[in-house]
Amino acid sequence: MADDDQVVGKERKILVAVDEGEESMHALSWCLKNVISQTSKDTLILLYAKPPRAVYSSLDGTGYLFSADILATMDKYSDDVAACVIDKAKRTCREQADHEVNVEVKVECGDPRDVICQVADKINADMLVMGTHGYGLIKRAFLGSVSSHCAQNVKCPVLIVKKPRCSSSASGTK
Numbered sequence: 001m002a003d004d005d006q007v008v009g010k011e012r013k014i015l016v017a018v019d020e021g022e023e024s025m026h027a028l029s030w031c032l033k034n035v036i037s038q039t040s041k042d043t044l045i046l047l048y049a050k051p052p053r054a055v056y057s058s059l060d061g062t063g064y065l066f067s068a069d070i071l072a073t074m075d076k077y078s079d080d081v082a083a084c085v086i087d088k089a090k091r092t093c094r095e096q097a098d099h100e101v102n103v104e105v106k107v108e109c110g111d112p113r114d115v116i117c118q119v120a121d122k123i124n125a126d127m128l129v130m131g132t133h134g135y136g137l138i139k140r141a142f143l144g145s146v147s148s149h150c151a152q153n154v155k156c157p158v159l160i161v162k163k164p165r166c167s168s169s170a171s172g173t174k
Contacts (some may be wrong), residue, residue, distance in 0.1 A: 011041040012126040017116050017150075018046055018089045020081065023131030027161035028089055031129045032096045035159070043102045045123065046089045048082050049115035050107060082107045113149040120154045128158045 016031055018024045028046075036042050053074060086105050093103050108115045120128050132147040151158045 011043065013043050013045060013123055015045045015047055015116075015120050015123065015125040015128045015156075016089075017112070017128070017130040017146075018048055018085055019112070020085055021131065021133060023133055023161075023163045025088065025092060025131075026163040027129055027131035027159075028092055029096050030161045031159070032093060032101070035127070035129065036097065036101055038099045041102075043104060044093065045104045045106060045119075045125070046086060046093075047106045047108065047116060047119055048085050048089075049112035050078055050082050050109045052109055052111070053078065112146050113153075116146070116150050117153045120150075120156055125154075125156045127156055128154050130158070130160055132160050132162055 014031065014035060016024075016028050018028060031044070036044065053071070086107065090103060090105070093101050106119060108119060110118075116128070116130070119125075128150060130147050130150065132145070147158075147160045151160065
């Protein structure tokens, strides 16, 4: 009984990596239904890794000049995407959680592989939850797998939630 009380009373930090894809929102939903319990004092930390802006010289290869206005517009768009993803994730937490969930938000800039690993270590996460795009061998070889990289480099347990295939593709038809 004492062990059950210790598990219930532990305040865990659960880091959930979110992005624009359905896979990360599915992982968040799965986490809310299967990891977070009503009796827990868990904190869900939603992390969005903003891709860094490509470095442009004032003159690109085609001779076009990138003004400060254009660069500011690109930055604003990136900020808007981050805000939209975080808003959707917070709405998912409100709508799908059985109880009030303590939610924190982090938006960091950089390669998602590095950002997720660094934040997990920095906050001493008890668990990392993330989705997977389910790329095939060829795409994964070219694009790399963020989930595989994190699973190999993060010190805490990593839960990779795979989005189920839709029933039509499961039966062999597309």
